Amino acid sequence: MNEATGAPFEAPALLKGQHLADEVADQLESMLSAGNYDGVKSLLEPVQPVDIAEAIGRLPLILQALAFRLLAKNEAIEVYEYLDPGVQQSLLDRLRSGEVLEIVEQMSPDDRVRLFDELPAKVVRRLLAELSPEERRVTAQMLGYQAETAGRLMTNECIDLKEFHSAAQALTIVRRQAPFTETIYSLYVTDRERHLTGILSLRDLVTADPEALIGDVMTKDVVNVRTDTDQEEVARAIQRYDFLALPVVDSEKRLVGIVTVDDVIDVIEQEATRDLYAAGAVQAGDEDDYFQSNLFVVARRRVVWLFVLVLANGLTTKVIAMNDEVLKQVVLLAAFIPLLIGTGGNVGAQSSTVVIRGLSTQRIQNLGLLRAVIREAIAGALLGLLMLCFVVPFAWWQGQGPLVGAAVGISLLAITTLAATAGAALPLLFDRMGLDPALMSAPFITTATDVAGVFIYLRTASWLLHHINTL
Amino acid sequence: MNEATGAPFEAPALLKGQHLADEVADQLESMLSAGNYDGVKSLLEPVQPVDIAEAIGRLPLILQALAFRLLAKNEAIEVYEYLDPGVQQSLLDRLRSGEVLEIVEQMSPDDRVRLFDELPAKVVRRLLAELSPEERRVTAQMLGYQAETAGRLMTNECIDLKEFHSAAQALTIVRRQAPFTETIYSLYVTDRERHLTGILSLRDLVTADPEALIGDVMTKDVVNVRTDTDQEEVARAIQRYDFLALPVVDSEKRLVGIVTVDDVIDVIEQEATRDLYAAGAVQAGDEDDYFQSNLFVVARRRVVWLFVLVLANGLTTKVIAMNDEVLKQVVLLAAFIPLLIGTGGNVGAQSSTVVIRGLSTQRIQNLGLLRAVIREAIAGALLGLLMLCFVVPFAWWQGQGPLVGAAVGISLLAITTLAATAGAALPLLFDRMGLDPALMSAPFITTATDVAGVFIYLRTASWLLHHINTL
Structure with missing residues (x-):
């Protein structure tokens, strides 16, 4: 989820995202060809990652890796996640293996699994072997869930708190973990065995008495889905309850991840496309x-x-x-x-x-x-x-x-x-x-x-x- | 947006929202008929507002107002917003005018405008006249925007900060205004004339140095839409950038409201239904x-x-x-x-x-x-x-x-x-x-x-x- 919220242009340009990407791609191409790398940096600095990804996707193949290398490291990861699968693959071929590994290691687990779905099995095995043990474990686990289930849609990057934390302690934990999590707005409370026992929003936490215990502030009865819940049902639940995220538990009710609203919008659109294609007698694929x-x-x-x-x-x-x-x-x-x-x-x-x-x-x-x-x-x-x-x-x-x-x-x-x-x-x-x-x-x-x-x-x-x- | 996140049941029940509502409606009806009002309160206490609304919608007409009156005041508003327009109207007829006024006064402006769209013009005029001046102004303004534009979709309830606030001051403002705003996760910065000058997320604010000035922490270039932007374009922008909310400005770039992601999901679904109906030669209405x-x-x-x-x-x-x-x-x-x-x-x-x-x-x-x-x-x-x-x-x-x-x-x-x-x-x-x-x-x-x-x-x-x- 994009919890930062800036971008450098007005509505008319924004709403013609395609045209913006075209424009950026044109300028990018001429700057890269002229070797004006500082120009590239200041051109891209205020542009949203999704627009950068689209502009890079339109560059000639040989310039893509060059443009990508000029991005700041943390922005590069985000841009990479937005690239089309085809461009992701061709970049993997052109970057040095150290660069590749760094990107793959730092991607969100859900985006990484989506990438691995597209790559040849041999490449996936090699990349998996080179991941850190923790990321490897998470990725292998997610790859094990069936396609189009909550297990595939979720990310494991969420903040879990304990009932005995005070609100002030919890806020400190949130601040510390913020850089590494997909959302800090939905917070989860688990017991020693990681069973999900409650939930609270950052809104609840911010407005709570700093001395109050999480166990007293949290909501005890939690709407949740299982790893094998169909993605359409996950989407319907988030839509029905206007949630920002929904926790995913395994068969023993242990918290394994969360599904966020932005992924759900794509699922709803995908399901609508499928219905429309079916009505038009077109077999839906990817x-x-x-x-x-x-x-x-x-x-x-x-x-x-x-x-x-x-x-x-x-x-x-x-x-x-x-x-x-x-x-x-x-x-x-x-x-x-x-x-x-x-x-x-x-x-x-x-x-x-x-x-x-x-x-x-x-x-x-x-x-x-x-x-x-x-x-x-x-x-x-x-x-x-x-x-x-x-x-x-x-x-x-x-x-x-x-x-x-x-x-x-x-x-x-x-x-x-x-x-x-x-x-x-x-x-x-x-x-x-x-x-x-x-x-x-x-x-x-x-x-x-x-x-x-x-x-x-x-x-x-x-x-x-x-x-x-x-x- | 539902930024609180609790509910009282497990996935299988949740995912069959219809069945849950049926069950709750059955129990509700027998309890109401038996005059067991405490039973009703403890039955409904852990149920999500959208499920309560659906259960009330299935009750016989004469029991609907009775069930509605047993809800806690702040919950009643939320449940009312989720009711079908028909049920909303019949409740208006059955409640005392003081009760009606209190509900209408406290509804979110966007939900209120949606209700007014359905009511006879005479009733709308009477209700408008009885609103507080501030709510009347906002509602009349929103009713003036064309259907299916950002102006109709937005809520004016958002937090705006000033550039000279420190992060700590801003956090205090957020805490104070939290009960009255649709979201506290997207924060807007305006100048003296309410021109939108920047944006920051609660995530940015929570992780910022408490002494830092908002003007230095905020993102200056803001993606925004105008009040007359088509709702489908608003939806596409939020979907494209994975935003939780998008600011809406008037023709002089003054901040007038925000559109949140939950409303956008409904727009995407509505547009998909429209395309499907068109493909099936059915004229889309409501x-x-x-x-x-x-x-x-x-x-x-x-x-x-x-x-x-x-x-x-x-x-x-x-x-x-x-x-x-x-x-x-x-x-x-x-x-x-x-x-x-x-x-x-x-x-x-x-x-x-x-x-x-x-x-x-x-x-x-x-x-x-x-x-x-x-x-x-x-x-x-x-x-x-x-x-x-x-x-x-x-x-x-x-x-x-x-x-x-x-x-x-x-x-x-x-x-x-x-x-x-x-x-x-x-x-x-x-x-x-x-x-x-x-x-x-x-x-x-x-x-x-x-x-x-x-x-x-x-x-x-x-x-x-x-x-x-x-x-």
């Missing part, structure tokens, strides 16, 4: 580097869902081919197939969108699942009725007679109701089955709606054609 | 109460886009009807129309999804816009080629001859390339024009793909039928 990844990776991430959807469409083709008799008699019926299945698809997508989002933000549970499905079904019927008023006259006119109009009208109502019901029910069903509804729903809803829709439409038209002579 | 709103509101939010999409589909119908000659000759061609436009729609949605998300997270700018479109076009062609290998043999077999296979193959390739190009280019175009790409893109991409796709398909088939005698 979303951060989507625009860096090559075209074959891009195609691979999309072709799977496309094939599933093509198979679904193939079923629709079969249904139409099996009912081609009626099409032969009234070829204009074919002109309305796109409209009907398009509308079905849209109504289904609307229902599944609100239901999937409701599941993600945990708001749908307030309503009750069965009621949600019934509501959507009624909404679908209502929407179908509204559209009938416009679509049926159009179909009557375009289809040159009442047959097409009647067939389109009847099947439109059936399709919208069915699509809304399937759109609401299938995500809930997948959620119950432990599958990701955002990922699974679209192809099934599309298939059900298309196949059933075309079937209903052509059968209705065929029945009308044979039984109602007046049409 | 997403929070979607599952509370009635069916006609639901239908109204969806029917607009449905009509737009039906109009688009109507164009497709026209194109098919105008080319019905070839369908009369080979009716099985109709069976592949859903597959072709379905695939076009899916490829287009994939491209627009990654481009729209890239615009939101500001990652696409790194690549360059033209290169992004070209990349997507190539990806579309690649995906079309991959699908050809399976779809053409199927079409040949199902279409009982090479004509349908050839027509499907040629148009599939054209459609996927076109869809990917339109899917990438249109969102970028809308973004340039200052329109919301998430909202605008889908109908245009669908229309372009469907109409052009069907046209290409039927014209190709017709050409093949007339010019290649062997087919």
Whole structure:
């Protein structure tokens, strides 16, 4: 977390972070090429680490290491943590091994683990072996937790106090440990076995009587998560309670680390991207580097869902081919197939969108699942009725007679109701089955709606054609 | 921001906040019905305000005010701020006007403004008139800012220091003002005219030499936003720099308030919901109460886009009807129309999804816009080629001859390339024009793909039928 708070520019520049980084990168490049190293130092001095990282990322490869070496040591670590994984790796190759070791040793454990995830196993083994015993232990432990759990997200750098400390003593400890911890605003109280017994904020500590004992000032009942808690649940908890940090305990309730709010913002954004990609039939990977990844990776991430959807469409083709008799008699019926299945698809997508989002933000549970499905079904019927008023006259006119109009009208109502019901029910069903509804729903809803829709439409038209002579 | 950090339960319960609220609500209801008010107090004492608010929201209307009155005064304010707007309003009706006034007076200005947004104008005028002059001034000012700007999101409750204060003096001020401010972790330095001249964190202050002057300890160049900065830009800035809070200044650079990270998390989630709803053709409103709103509101939010999409589909119908000659000759061609436009729609949605998300997270700018479109076009062609290998043999077999296979193959390739190009280019175009790409893109991409796709398909088939005698 960035608990220092300065930076050298005004809102308009800030809010166009990209442009700022471009500008800084341009100036940086010309100064470096001209050997004006003092100029570089005074250029970068007031710039935020994240902006420096982005500017360095845009430099030609040979200048990156040069620029990086000109940073003050403690700033270099912070800038390194913000670099893209690719730039981090190429810097590792270009710096001397002593420099590399110093950076890796001093990184926050959570950032170090993220870096190690990207590096070749051989390099990780070598770097791990060269870390100090304490950092090695922490890093190896964190690498052992599953991806996307609290154990991977957390940092072990937090301040823990004892119940017998006075507030004044505690404040001294906070002052002493401040340089080495991620946050000093959430303070943790542990017993001799490092079991978490309480929590207090720096706010509590600063406003407490200096003589008061921590054991009396702290809050005893602590919201906490376990190392194996899913990162999305960690994020929801911090968001729900407006916390700045959340303690992470192991299976024996010993404090092992904390997750801070800044990491959680990234998790929330990542999960939102995943849901959006799923809605757009794009397989989510490491979303951060989507625009860096090559075209074959891009195609691979999309072709799977496309094939599933093509198979679904193939079923629709079969249904139409099996009912081609009626099409032969009234070829204009074919002109309305796109409209009907398009509308079905849209109504289904609307229902599944609100239901999937409701599941993600945990708001749908307030309503009750069965009621949600019934509501959507009624909404679908209502929407179908509204559209009938416009679509049926159009179909009557375009289809040159009442047959097409009647067939389109009847099947439109059936399709919208069915699509809304399937759109609401299938995500809930997948959620119950432990599958990701955002990922699974679209192809099934599309298939059900298309196949059933075309079937209903052509059968209705065929029945009308044979039984109602007046049409 | 919740800078106190306690709560009375373990992870499993916490992470099922909904279930916890259910449980608490059940116990609460039976205790209230039995008149066991001491029981209620000890039941609620260790529960977090947000959970109490949710439990109260589930009580029958007549018990809500009763439960609310049993809360300690300072807790009542916090719980009230977390209540749903509907519950807030019904409580206002049921509490005595003295109680109402006390709550409204003591709410955080940002929460108060959010409440006033929901209340009838008459009630707001009465409540405003009864506020203390200072709170009235602040609230009226904030109500004057446009919705979804920093001015609406901020709170004016922040600590400002002067450059001539010593660190020790500043710490005394922080201690004294702590009970009345949203955060004490970000401290602001202003001159006599309240111009923002610097910033420092409580971390800086706690670790500074007590004799040091604030003017020497503070960071002079401050990242800040203006009252009219869009809330999404505020959120991106806090996310980018990992800040806990960001100062808001007026047009003369005077400090008027701060935006804190907890509010920003909600903004990020709200913007993600908006993008998702747009992708699902659902008009976003106040997403929070979607599952509370009635069916006609639901239908109204969806029917607009449905009509737009039906109009688009109507164009497709026209194109098919105008080319019905070839369908009369080979009716099985109709069976592949859903597959072709379905695939076009899916490829287009994939491209627009990654481009729209890239615009939101500001990652696409790194690549360059033209290169992004070209990349997507190539990806579309690649995906079309991959699908050809399976779809053409199927079409040949199902279409009982090479004509349908050839027509499907040629148009599939054209459609996927076109869809990917339109899917990438249109969102970028809308973004340039200052329109919301998430909202605008889908109908245009669908229309372009469907109409052009069907046209290409039927014209190709017709050409093949007339010019290649062997087919």
